[in-house]
Amino acid sequence: xxxxxxxxxxxxxxxxxxxxxxxxxxxxxxxxxxxxxxxxxxxxxxxxxxxxxxxxxxxxxxxxxxxxxxxxxxxxxxxxxxxxxxxxxxxxxxxxxxxxxxxxxxxxxxxxxxxxxxxxxxxxxxxxxxxxxxxxxxxxxxxxxxxxxxxxxxxxxxxxxxxxxxxxxxxxxxxxxxxxxxxxxxxxxxxxxxxxxxxxxxxxxxxxxxxxxxxxxxxxxxxxxxxxxxxxxxxxxxxxxxxxxxxxxxxxxxxxxxxxxxxxxxxxxxxxxxxxxxxxxxxxxxxxxxxxxxxxxxxxxxxxxxxxxxxxxxxxxxxxxxxxxxxxxxxxxxxxxxxxxxxxxxxxxxxxxxxxxxxxxxxxxxxxxxxxxxxxxxxxxxxxxxxxxxxxxxxxxxxxxxxxxxxxxxxxxxxxxxxxxxxxxxxxxxxxxxxxxxxxxxxxxxxxxxxxxxxxxxxxxxxxxxxxxxxxxxxxxxxxxxxxxxxxxxxxxxxxxxxxxxxxxxxxxx
Numbered sequence: 042x043x044x045x046x047x048x049x050x051x052x053x054x055x056x057x058x059x060x061x062x063x064x065x066x067x068x069x070x071x072x073x074x075x076x077x078x079x080x081x082x083x084x085x086x087x088x089x090x091x092x093x094x095x096x097x098x099x100x101x102x103x104x105x106x107x108x109x110x111x112x113x114x115x116x117x118x119x120x121x122x123x124x125x126x127x128x129x130x131x132x133x134x135x136x137x138x139x140x141x142x143x144x145x146x147x148x149x150x151x152x153x154x155x156x157x158x159x160x161x162x163x164x165x166x167x168x169x170x171x172x173x174x175x176x177x178x179x180x181x182x183x184x185x186x187x188x189x190x191x192x193x194x195x196x197x198x199x200x201x202x203x204x205x206x207x208x209x210x211x212x213x214x215x216x217x218x219x220x221x222x223x224x225x226x227x228x229x230x231x232x233x234x235x236x237x238x239x240x241x242x243x244x245x246x247x248x249x250x251x252x253x254x255x256x257x258x259x260x261x262x263x264x265x266x267x268x269x270x271x272x273x274x275x276x277x278x279x280x281x282x283x284x285x286x287x288x289x290x291x292x293x294x295x296x297x298x299x300x301x302x303x304x305x306x307x308x309x310x311x312x313x314x315x316x317x318x319x320x321x322x323x324x325x326x327x328x329x330x331x332x333x334x335x336x337x338x339x340x341x342x343x344x345x346x347x348x349x350x351x352x353x354x355x356x357x358x359x360x361x362x363x364x365x366x367x368x369x370x371x372x373x374x375x376x377x378x379x380x381x382x383x384x385x386x387x388x389x390x391x392x393x394x395x396x397x398x399x400x401x402x403x404x405x406x407x408x409x410x411x412x413x414x415x416x417x418x419x420x421x422x423x424x425x426x427x428x429x430x431x432x433x434x435x436x437x438x439x440x441x442x443x444x445x446x447x448x449x450x451x452x453x454x455x456x457x458x459x460x461x462x463x464x465x466x467x468x469x470x471x472x473x474x475x476x477x478x479x480x481x482x483x484x485x486x487x488x489x490x491x492x493x494x495x496x497x498x499x500x501x502x503x504x505x506x507x508x509x510x511x512x513x514x515x516x517x518x519x520x521x522x523x524x525x526x527x528x529x530x531x532x533x534x535x536x537x538x539x540x541x542x543x544x545x546x547x548x549x550x551x
Contacts (some may be wrong), residue, residue, distance in 0.1 A: 143182040148177040155169055155542070161532070174197070180192040190234050237249040268486050279462045330371050372418070375414045412426060434452055443487055473503055489547075524538050
């Protein structure tokens with residue numbers, strides 16, 4: 042193993058360690074020295090690379106001359122062999138200086154939000170200026186053309202404060218560990234390897250396999266307003282962090298249909314295991330809730346780059362609820378089927394106008410079906426199965442006042458028993474896509490300095506018809522109550538009727 046690779050691994054080990062106040066300075070000082078050594082080595086390698094390129098050009102000229110004449114001092118075959126050797130050396134140097142080392146990039150965002158709530162009894166709650174820092178450190182490493190690693194470290198907290206929350210059993214699972222303003226700890230948001238190949242068992246089917254901490258937030262369609270690349274899940278029905286695996290099979294060559302693929306996914310949302318310092322470390326604990334597992338598939342029957350049809354199904358078992366409103370102990374209440382389908386137009390028409398060519402429109406529909414346990418109090422306040430429905434539509438258009446900016450408008454509606462797994466949605470007043478009622482959103486995103494610095498202004502308004510949109514799945518936090526029912530049950534000051542959020546952010550990415 043060469044020294045640059047060893048130094049890269051040392052940097053990774055350092056970032057993966059516990060960055061506490063006592064050791065942070067010395068560790069970063071060590072990293073700085075290592076990075077300086079690495080920079081010197083890379084400079085030397087790049088100098089050698091430059092010389093090799095010059096030699097390669099010279100060899101090409103010699104090959105050309107050898108082809109035109111029968112020079113006695115060097116024949117064409119020997120020149121071509123020399124050229125091949127030089128190209129192989131150049132490839133090795135490219136890997137050493139670019140392709141085969143862990144690379145970092147930074148995504149930092151400052152946001153300030155004005156949040157207003159009106160409760161079912163007419164009382165009001167607000168925060169006029171909630172400020173947050175969010176930092177993502179992205180890591181990538183391509184070991185070979187088939188195998189790569191991707192990871193992301195995340196930090197998300199309110200200005201001058203840690204969360205201070207102590208939610209008991211809620212702390213044992215991490216669906217939103219990096220999606221809310223929690224504390225000043227640097228956590229793993231995603232970490233997984235990806236294997237890809239152009240053939241599967243000798244068939245002409247490109248495929249991938251991946252396992253690890255999944256990139257399962259900021260998914261398909263919600264990424265438009267978040268100004269991010271989409272992760273694979275369809276965010277209408279799932280937007281949470283989880284650990285699991287996926288495998289994708291591209292069927293376009295087999296079927297002749299553009300963009301067709303199927304992707305299988307499975308993961309674990311919470312593990313049932315006793316504590317390390319118990320008498321039986323990590324053994325199953327029969328007195329607590331069992332493992333929460335999820336399995337599903339994404340099927341895209343058509344995608345030509347402009348128009349696409351996308352579908353998704355998953356089933357999650359052993360879903361939970363609080364045992365009562367006064368503590369954080371949990372109970373298992375049942376499973377949930379979820380289906381969604383959407384149509385996306387990335388450009389409307391065929392060169393009708395530049396404006397329509399650069400317009401994105403989508404419509405998405407979703408359904409949830411509960412599967413209550415025979416014991417456990419039922420799901421969403423009912424012991425029988427309940428279906429919920431949601432529709433979501435949006436448009437994103439080029440700015441009319443600047444060259445690079447984007448405007449967006451979105452609307453979604455959910456029925457009484459609608460249920461999603463979207464707790465990780467980047468909306469601090471609660472997931473708009475989980476709303477049992479109506480949600481409206483408008484936003485404007487503008488690059489300030491190329492792709493490195495951007496701003497966004499976003500307005501979100503949610504008008505709840507029923508309570509429980511952001512609760513769990515049982516009868517304690519998931520039962521849908523109208524505003525009148527909430528008041529009649531003395532819950533008027535704890536059930537939100539309407540919520541709105543005006544958010545401004547400035548974001549640096551490099």
